[in-house]
Amino acid sequence: MTLLLLSLALAGEPPPITDRLLPYEDARVQLTVEYLQAHRTAPLSGEAERDTRMEPKVIVLHWTAGPSAASAWNTFTAPTLAGRAELLGAGALNVGAHFLVDRDGSITRLFEEDRIVRHVIGLNHLAIGVENVGGGERWPLTAAQVQANAALVRWLAGRHPITHLIGHHEYRSLEGHPYFEEKDPSYRTTKPDPGAAFMTEVRALVTDLGLQGD
Numbered sequence: 001m002t003l004l005l006l007s008l009a010l011a012g013e014p015p016p017i018t019d020r021l022l023p024y025e026d027a028r029v030q031l032t033v034e035y036l037q038a039h040r041t042a043p044l045s046g047e048a049e050r051d052t053r054m055e056p057k058v059i060v061l062h063w064t065a066g067p068s069a070a071s072a073w074n075t076f077t078a079p080t081l082a083g084r085a086e087l088l089g090a091g092a093l094n095v096g097a098h099f100l101v102d103r104d105g106s107i108t109r110l111f112e113e114d115r116i117v118r119h120v121i122g123l124n125h126l127a128i129g130v131e132n133v134g135g136g137e138r139w140p141l142t143a144a145q146v147q148a149n150a151a152l153v154r155w156l157a158g159r160h161p162i163t164h165l166i167g168h169h170e171y172r173s174l175e176g177h178p179y180f181e182e183k184d185p186s187y188r189t190t191k192p193d194p195g196a197a198f199m200t201e202v203r204a205l206v207t208d209l210g211l212q213g214d
Contacts, residue, residue, distance in 0.1 A: 013155070014155045015107055015148060015151040015152055015155060016106070016107065017099075017107045017108070017109050017152075018106070018107070018108045018109070019108075019109045020073070020108050020109070020110065021109065021110060021111065021112070022073075022076055022077055022096065022110050022111060023077075023079075024052075024111065024112075024115055025079065027079040027080070028079035028093070028094075029048050029049075029052055030048070031079055031080065031091070031092055031093040031094075032051075032052045032093055032116055032118070033048050033051055033052065034091060034092070034093070035090075035091040035092075035093040035118060035124075036051060036052075036116065036124075036125065038090070038091055038183065038184075039090070039091070039121075039122075039124075039181070039182055039183055039184065039187070040125055040181045040183070041181045041182075041183055042125075042181060052115060052116050053114050053115065053116065054114055054115070054116050054125055054126050055114070055126065055160070055161065056113060056114065056126060056127065056128045056156070056160040056161075056162060057126045057127070057160070057161055057162060057163050057164065057179065058123055058126055058127040058128070058162070058163070058164040058165075058166065058174075058179060058213070059127070059128050059130065059153055059156060059157075059162055059164070059165050059166075059211075060119060060120045060123065060127050060128070060129050060130070060166055060167070060168055060171065061130050061132065061149060061165075061166070061167050061168065061193075061194050061198070061199065061202065062097060062119065062129060062130065062131045062132065062167075062168045062193050062194060063131070063132045063133075063134060063135025063136070063141060063168075063193040063194045063195075063198075064100075064131050064132065064133050064134065064135060065134075065135045065136060065139075065193070066133065066134070066139075067133070067134065067139055068133060069100055069102045069108065069133050072100055072131055072133060073100065073108075073110070075095075076094065076095065076096040076097065076110060078094055079093070079094055080092050080093070080094055081093060081094045081095065082094075087189075090184070090187050091118075093118045094118065095117075095118050095119055096110065096111060096117040096118060096119060096129070097110060097111075097117060097119050097129035097130060097131040098110060098111045098112075098113055098115070098117060098128045098129050098130065099128070099129070099130045099131070099152060100130075100131045100132075100133065101130060101131070101132045101133065101145050101148050101149060101152070102133050102145075103133050103134055103139075103141075103142050103144065103145065104142075104144050105142070105144030105145055105147055105148035106148070107148055107152060113128055113156070113159070113160065117129055119131075119168075120168060120171050121171060121182055121187060121188060121189060122171065122174065122175065122179075122180040122181055122182040123171060123174065123179060123180060123181075125181060126179060128156060128160075128162075130149060130152060130153075132145050132149065132194055132198075133145075135193055135194060135195075136192070141194060141195075141198050145198075146198065146201045146202055146205070147205070149202045150202050150205035150206050153165055153202065153206050153209070153211075154205075154206055154209065157206075157209050157211065162209075162211065163211065163212055164179070164211060164212045164213040165202075165203065165206070165209075165211040165212075165213050165214075166199075166213035166214070167193065167194050167195065167196070167198070167199040168191045168193045168194065169190075169191045169192055169193060169194070169195065169196075170199070170213060170214070171191070172188065173213070174213075199214065
């Protein structure tokens with residue numbers, strides 16, 4: 001980790017984070033409730049504000065598979081999903097993430113940490129999503145992103161009862177765990193992001209936290 005990120009992390013301070021919150025307007029709230037009704041096994045309370053909040057227990061790292069933070073932000077802006085045929089059948093709620101980490105390691109917060117956002121099957125109701133700009137052979141994730149993710153994970157684990165840190169490609173390892181809730185046994189995807197190498201590097205910087213998931 002850079003000296004600045006390391007000193008902040010050890011002091012329990014947040015890494016530098018820019019807030020650029022996406023709207024969590026009535027349409028997104030309603031679509032989130034509908035998505036949860038269709039997929040969660042636990043019943044909802046009937047109070048939309050309460051039902052779209054969570055106590056985070058899992059952090060899921062992703063990649064955007066695109067070259068810029070701006071394109072990711074634009075993708076997540078609308079409340080309604082577009083152009084994702086493999087996901088549309090499971091609900092109209094758009095995908096998103098709580099944090100976006102650019103290739104230089106800069107971090108932007110897109111949603112409040114306790115808001116439910118669609119980013120990982122079976123775990124949205126208790127998972128914070130972190131998207132990393134880039135990914136794959138064309139835009140390999142960077143050392144700066146490794147450091148920023150580790151600092152962000154450390155800070156979030158100090159703020160919330162986080163027990164698990166996983167990559168998106170690892171989410172199915174939690175099937176059968178009490179955290180995992182999905183009514184439709186056929187609703188599963190196979191994900192490559194952010195990859196085993198990236199997860200190994202991030203985990204090496206937060207091993208003292210004792211997070212599960214690998």
